[in-house]
Amino acid sequence: MDRRTILKGTAGAATALAFPYIRAQSWPTAPVRIVVGFPPGGGTDALARVVGQKLTGMWGQQVIVENKAGAAGVIAAEYVALQPPDGNTLLMAHINSHALAPSLQPKLRYNAERDFVPIVLVGVTPNLLIANPALPAKTVRDVVAMCKAQPGRVSFGSAGAGSAQHLALEMFKLQARVDALHIPYKGSGPLLTDLMGGQINYSFETMTAATPHVKNGKVVAIAQTRLKRAKGHPSVPTMQEAGFEGFEATTWYGLAGPGKMPQAIAQKINADVNTVLAMPDVQERLDTYGAEDGGGSNDKFAQFIRSEIAKWAKVVKEADVKVDS
Numbered sequence: 001m002d003r004r005t006i007l008k009g010t011a012g013a014a015t016a017l018a019f020p021y022i023r024a025q026s027w028p029t030a031p032v033r034i035v036v037g038f039p040p041g042g043g044t045d046a047l048a049r050v051v052g053q054k055l056t057g058m059w060g061q062q063v064i065v066e067n068k069a070g071a072a073g074v075i076a077a078e079y080v081a082l083q084p085p086d087g088n089t090l091l092m093a094h095i096n097s098h099a100l101a102p103s104l105q106p107k108l109r110y111n112a113e114r115d116f117v118p119i120v121l122v123g124v125t126p127n128l129l130i131a132n133p134a135l136p137a138k139t140v141r142d143v144v145a146m147c148k149a150q151p152g153r154v155s156f157g158s159a160g161a162g163s164a165q166h167l168a169l170e171m172f173k174l175q176a177r178v179d180a181l182h183i184p185y186k187g188s189g190p191l192l193t194d195l196m197g198g199q200i201n202y203s204f205e206t207m208t209a210a211t212p213h214v215k216n217g218k219v220v221a222i223a224q225t226r227l228k229r230a231k232g233h234p235s236v237p238t239m240q241e242a243g244f245e246g247f248e249a250t251t252w253y254g255l256a257g258p259g260k261m262p263q264a265i266a267q268k269i270n271a272d273v274n275t276v277l278a279m280p281d282v283q284e285r286l287d288t289y290g291a292e293d294g295g296g297s298n299d300k301f302a303q304f305i306r307s308e309i310a311k312w313a314k315v316v317k318e319a320d321v322k323v324d325s
Contacts, residue, residue, distance in 0.1 A: 027087055027265055031062040034255070035080050036092050037073030038159060041189030043208025043289065044073070047122055047253050048092045050285050054276040069186050072160030073097040074105065081110040085261035087269070091116070093256040095164045099308035103316040104162040104323050112309065117266050118301040119255040120273045123291025126226040127168050127204040127249055128211075128236065130219045132195055135202075140223050140242035143202065147178035155181045157191040157203040161323040165191075167312065168204035168225055168249035170319045175244050195219060206251045207233065207290030225249045230290035252308070253291070254301050263298075270298050 032055070034048045045067060052063040068076040077097035083089040098112045131138060137146040147154045158165035161184045173180055183200050185191040188209040194200050196218045207230060213219045221236045227248050229238060239247035255273060257266060276282055277295045286294065315321075
């Protein structure tokens with residue numbers, strides 16, 4: 001092989017290696033969709049819109065939030081897993097679709113790790129135990145007493161069977177040794193509408209979705225479900241402070257793409273979303289919603305997903321939680 005052939009081959013290899021980088025630098029060349037697995041009005045939708053609005057300005061392309069509600073976020077995840085891996089369709093991945101469903105739904109039509117490229121963790125929030133203001137039981141102790149006095153009749157709404165709210169309720173039932181009525185909805189929006197209307201009593205709702213209604217007095221916050229109090233709700237006690245040792249049931253959100261999306265594009269989105277998350281006005285919104293500890297590398301998010309899958313698989317087994325697949 002002569003020197004000219006070697007040089008030509010070397011140049012070709014360099015071009016091939018550089019191509020994903022060049023493509024990432026010019027991306028996006030079309031509108032980008034962030035698919036959300038819940039209706040408008042919920043926490044996942046709210047955070048997707050906060051991030052999407054900023055990315056629209058940065059990218060010079062419209063970032064559209066598209067709601068595909070159903071099966072506690074699984075329908076949206078199934079849809080995105082099958083989309084072209086060009087970066088133009090992203091998923092606001094969620095604890096439901098990427099940590100709970102793998103254990104709860106044996107017939108799941110995607111693999112949460114293999115079929116997605118983790119991009120960036122957007123935030124981790126507590127759930128808030130919230131109540132309709134007309135209810136007399138407005139402390140954790142009183143809620144437990146109410147459940148014991150009316151076994152199987154006190155209603156708790158969730159964003160769907162197998163959702164983060166549902167699993168938080170199951171954890172509560174185990175630790176409090178009570179029975180309660182689980183009412184699944186197709187997302188937080190309709191759940192909150194019924195809770196404010198008095199059709200259901202309580203919910204372990206995401207802090208992101210519940211906060212606006214707590215602030216305007218339409219629902220009452222009784223407790224929060226991380227071990228530490230969120231900056232946005234410093235006066236609301238934790239479940240641990242209410243006597244439930246080690247009670248931690250969070251909801252988290254992060255961007256992911258279809259499984260074969262080029263790493264160069266994933267890294268560009270990661271860098272840009274980290275920039276967005278550091279903006280003072282965005283940080284203020286995230287603090288209000290209780291969304292903390294977001295940002296970091298692609299690998300950080302991938303490791304976080306793996307740890308959450310293992311954690312909730314153990315909970316599902318011990319609590320013998322089953323949902324219709």
